[in-house]
Amino acid sequence: MMSEQLQTAVETLASTFQSLDLVARALPVSPKEVAEALAACEDKDTSEYVALVALSKYNPYTPSVKVTEK
């Protein structure tokens, strides 16, 4: 389930006639949520997937790794 913020961002990107890169850069979203939504997206042939890929480009997410001291 996407947050309202991500839902709005995806809808904005899916309906825009401007450059996806330009629009995606200006949309504030959580990188972690974008990564999770992208991983959960089963059908890649949708505008939602295209929008999430554009968002992930400018909101990269790397899971933090717990380092244990010896």
Place this chain on the structure above:
Amino acid sequence: MALPSKVLPGFSASMWMQTTATPTPLSVANLSVWTAQVATIVGTSAGGTGASGTQLNVEAVPAFGQDDAVASFAVAGSRQSDKIPTQSAPTSMTITAAWNPSDAGLLLIRGDSQNGTIDRTFVVAAYDGTNTVAYAFNGRVSQFQIDAHPGAEAKCTFTVHPRGNQYGWSNT
């Protein structure tokens, strides 16, 4: 965006466009979506459904892509100058087709050229009999000329100017 996933051996390219005099072009995201979007413009002869599209019977599909534009710099003392790519337009497509006053597609193109502000989605489809790779873009028609020279078959020449940033690849 979905990129072409394979090289099509022995394919044929065809050009398609939305029908209706005042079409609603696909959004930029949907230009990269085959199912229920680009597929509706491409006809069954090229792997689509063709529900809202028609084929443009052109002599050849012209080159498409990005034009060149650079800013040149020269620095005193340096052997080589520098060329920096700058903002440039998508390549305009000048197309020649046999003029048929009954061809619905050509009549739409003629209407677009007389209007000048109608955005329409065009698709270049490469089809090998099973798979299709499609390049979809939104564009406006500018030039439209009919050459009815008596010594040859009547032909028409028109130019489609793709809108900036409004393109996408899809495949099936």
